[in-house]
Amino acid sequence: MALRKTDKADLRKRYPLFIQAGMLITLTLLIVAFRLDMSVDENFEVNLTDQEVVQMEEMVQTQQVEKPPPPPRPPVPVEVPNDEVLEDDVLDLDMSLDIDVVADLPPPPPPPKQDEVEAEPEIFVIVEQSPELIGGLSELQKKIKYPEIAKKAGVEGRVFLQFVVDEKGNVHDPIVTRGIGAGCDEEAIRAILTAKFKPGKQRGKAVKVKMSLPITFRLK
Numbered sequence: 001m002a003l004r005k006t007d008k009a010d011l012r013k014r015y016p017l018f019i020q021a022g023m024l025i026t027l028t029l030l031i032v033a034f035r036l037d038m039s040v041d042e043n044f045e046v047n048l049t050d051q052e053v054v055q056m057e058e059m060v061q062t063q064q065v066e067k068p069p070p071p072p073r074p075p076v077p078v079e080v081p082n083d084e085v086l087e088d089d090v091l092d093l094d095m096s097l098d099i100d101v102v103a104d105l106p107p108p109p110p111p112p113k114q115d116e117v118e119a120e121p122e123i124f125v126i127v128e129q130s131p132e133l134i135g136g137l138s139e140l141q142k143k144i145k146y147p148e149i150a151k152k153a154g155v156e157g158r159v160f161l162q163f164v165v166d167e168k169g170n171v172h173d174p175i176v177t178r179g180i181g182a183g184c185d186e187e188a189i190r191a192i193l194t195a196k197f198k199p200g201k202q203r204g205k206a207v208k209v210k211m212s213l214p215i216t217f218r219l220k
Contacts, residue, residue, distance in 0.1 A: 123208045129201040131165040147183030159188040167206040169197040188215040
């Protein structure tokens, strides 16, 4: 058998009544709250303690000034006793000068002899008139004696010589600038020393001239 609630025990029927009562109470509280005096008392003061202000100062870098050293102390004067008395010396200045008498003085020494060094004549490379080989190069080639070593080895070629022709046309200081060896270089020097030149001239005067000349070695 199912149980049924009575009308007094059934609360669901009273829900609308409870909601209306709650809303009425809430509205009443709001009205009371709006009517309250919420203004602030003018005599009310808030005391705030002053904070200490710290001011930062900029540090200025100082420059150290070097002072000059003090001057040295002056020396202490030393007292010298002034007990000694200097005697006056009598000077005999009575001297007579005889102008007529010739002083007996030794003769001056002779001047030193200067060695006269003759300046060495200048050696020219380019002159107005070059030296000329007397008889020509063909005559010089006839004086060549072919070395036996060069003949057996079949050595041929040119030997280039450099030498100086003096003011008389003679040959000095011959050297080989490019040789072929096998005794040909030595034979070329021997032959050029026997040669004779017409000297070169600069401004009409015979001078030393440096020259170069080739000598040919060829087997027949």
